[in-house]
Structures are given as structure tokens and as C-alpha cells.
Amino acid sequence: MSQEPRIAVITGAAQGIGRAIALRLADDGIDVAVNDIPSNEKKLLEVVAEIQAKGRRSIPLIGDVAVEGEVRGFIEQTVSDLGGIDIMVANAGIARSVELIDMSVEDWDCMISVNLRGVMLCYKYAAQQMIKQGRGGRILGASSILGKKGAMTFSSYCATKFAVRGLTQSLALEVSKHNITVNAYCPGLIHTSMTSASTSGQSTDQHGNAVLPVPPSMPGAGPEVIASIVSYLVKPEAYFITGQSIDVNGGRYMS
Template sequence: MADVADYTPNVAVITGSAQGIGKAIALRLAEDGFAVVVSDLGTKQDKMDALVEEVRSKGGRAVAIPTDVTKEADIINLVDKTVEEFGGLDVMIANAGIGNASTFLEMSVELYDLIMNVNARGVMLCYKYAAQQMVKQKRGGRILGASSVLGKQSAGMYLAAYSASKFAVRGLTQSLAQEMAPHKVTVNAYCPGCIITDMVDNPALDATVGTGAPGGFIKYITGIPLDGPEAGPDVVASYVSYLCKPEAHFITGQSLSVCGGVRLS
């Protein structure tokens, strides 16, 4: 087996990549020379196709594979088709997630299960089947999952299930990192703060707080000052890009906040 520092990953899967942070990661990794597999729900096929075309127009390699991350058969298919298309799997970015809000006392079991199934079960399935493929390949790899600053410290009273799911990602990441160390596969998570994407840009709700700026309502319910730091998805993509490089081989089991300092650790 090649030394992990000498191994250059070249095929990456990014779930939840039709828009937002996932799209930014896919574009950045394509710029880094990766063949990228764009993956999201089938209802977002048009957005996936547009992203694939954007990558290809710049000389990159990309395909779209519709996937529901809560379904085990879909994740198995995602990994199998990636290997069939590009000859292997080097990087799995388990990015897909949702963020429905509810107070704890009013939270339904159905809402809790939905959030946990997408944000935690979905990550577990991506981790599991990517790891199995990487062990089979015997050449190392990179596995990353989307946590959140709310996966380190819960805040506000509307995002208990979301926070719980993101704490779960950190636990899964630490556990798999230890199991995969002998196989030279690193496992890490990224923990965004207020990143302005379609998920947080809600003009109707943003108008109810502060100046009505994009992301204002999310800041409000998560306890971030309305004038607190925010950024675009490219800042998360740049961090993910580094963790996928050969020189990041000594970083594993970590969950780093990308939040402008709103949460310190």
C-alpha cells in the first residue's frame, strides 16, 4: 500500500450537492482536479444536470447520480455507480442535510425522525459504504461529514432535533476515524456557522428580525448576534478542499468549526 502522504485522491462523491454548500464543494473539488459525482434527490435533477454541465464546461469530469441518503439501497447504488463510472472512490463528502425548526415541546416524532434520518442516518450510510469500498481498494481515502456549530453547542429553542443530529455526526466521525486508521482513511467533519445559502435565506422570516438581511432569522434562533459574522459556502469548500489533499493525512477524527469565531473551542 502506498504511503498515505504520497497518495493523491481523484474521485469524489458529494451528497446534497445540487445547491448551497454541497454545490460549492463540488465546484471546488472539480477545480482541484477531482472527478466529481453530484448527488441529490431526484426532484433536483435539473440543478444536478446544470452543475454537471458547469463542471464539464471547464474541462472537468462529472456525473449526476440521484440519491435519497436515507435509503440504504440508494447509497449502495451511489457507490457502485461511482466505481463503475470512474474506477474507484477516493473521497466521500456526506453533506446532505435538512434543518426544519420546532420548539422541543411542540416537536412531533415524525419531524424528529425525519431530521435524524437525513442528517445522521444518511451520514452513517455514506460513511459505511464509502469506507467498505476504500478498504477494498487498499489505497486510503478521505471521508467527511457535515456537522454544525450546533453540533458542538446547542443554542436557541427551535433546533433541538437538528442539533442532536449534528452531535451524532461528530460521534460517528470520531468512531469511524479510529476504525479506519489502519486503512489510511481519514474521517473528519466540518461545522459551519452562518453560511448564506438557500437553506438560511428566507425573506419572509428574515424580515421579522433586525434589518431583514439574509440569514437574520437563523442567526436569531441560533443565538448568533444579528451583526455577527457570516460567509458564503466557498469558505466551507476551501476547508474541505484542504482535508482532501495528500498533506492532510495527519488530520483525522476532527470536527472543525468554520464560523467566523461565533463558537470557540
């Protein structure tokens, strides 16, 4: 990149990993536009206030990443209000636990629309804007430990997260000539409200060990471990890292 990254868009930023990334980038001196769906607007506005309290500019972007017009709209709003886009973190996603033989087409389509189409749309419109600006950029997407290894009752989730890795590699090749890097982060079982909601009465770590068995001493972690990886990958010195899917899982899975 020809200059220090200045303006970031983070999707799914009202809570969990997205919120942690937004606050970390603000600490790094970056202005941050944060996105989430209307039902999370109150939490999103709180994140905006936290970023502004750190002395950085921030705006809320209310919209659904699965809807093309809404993604295009919040990209345009960021450019208009903040002056461009140097970093896109396509973090928004959902998870559901159901066996494939019991899965409805509606459930499948919902997972694909948010976790895969949403990432594709964010990649597309962010890349278009970065190319137009001509100053390079950083694009990141949310894959998962389950984007590298299948798991019982998570077939649709795994399908989307495996696909994000292929999407990331392909776009990385397409935009490298524009000094844009594209990478994905692959969290293990991070302690967030989403993972807690999918544990079916078990603790987060108990559920994780059931999905991907590991020794009981394997550590757990919060969203800050993902934020730290994103913080590095968007820095100018990370220009030589592209097309990668970075594992951040405490050793639950080693590729």
C-alpha cells in the same frame, strides 16, 4: 494516501454548500460524482455540466441518502463509471425550526433519517470501497455550529449534528489503519437557500444572531468558505488530521 485524490462523491450537491464543494474539488483537478434527490435533478445536471466544463469527469447520482439501497447503488455507479472513490463528502442535510414540545415523531424521524442515517450510510459504503481499493481515502461529514451548542427551536437538528461528531470520531479510529481519514466540518450560518428558508421572515444574519447572539460586526459568509476547508482536508498533506470537527463560523462560537 498513496496518491493524489482523484474521484470524489458529494451528496446534496445540487445547490448551496454541496455545489460549492463539488466545483472547488473540480478546480483542484478531481473528478466528481454529485448526488441529490429527484426533485433537484435539473439543478444537479447543471452542476455536472459546470464540472465537465472545467475539464473534469462528472456523473449525476440521483438518490436519497436516507435509503440504504440507493446509497449502495450510487457508490457502485461511481466505481463503475469513474473507477473508484477516493473522497466522500456526506454533505446532504435538512433543517427545520420547531420547539421540541410541538415536534411530531414524524418530524423527528425525518430529521434523523436524512442528517444522521444518511451520513452513516455514506460513511459505511464509502469506507468499505476505500478499504477494498487499498489506496487510502478521505471521508468528510457535515456537522454544524449547532453540533457544538444547542439552540432554541432546533433541538432535532442539533441532536443529529452532535451525533455526526461522535460518528466521525468513531469511524476515524476504525479506519485509520487503512490510511483513511474521517473529519467533519461545522459551518456557522452560511448564506444558502436552506438557511434563508428557515429564517421566518428575518434576514439570514438577523436569524443567526437570534439563535447564537454575537456582536453585529461579526461577518457572514457564503458556501465557498466551507469548500475551501474541504479542499484542504482531502489533500495528501492533511493525512495527520482525523477525527476532528472543524469550526468555520466567523467566530460565532469558539470551542
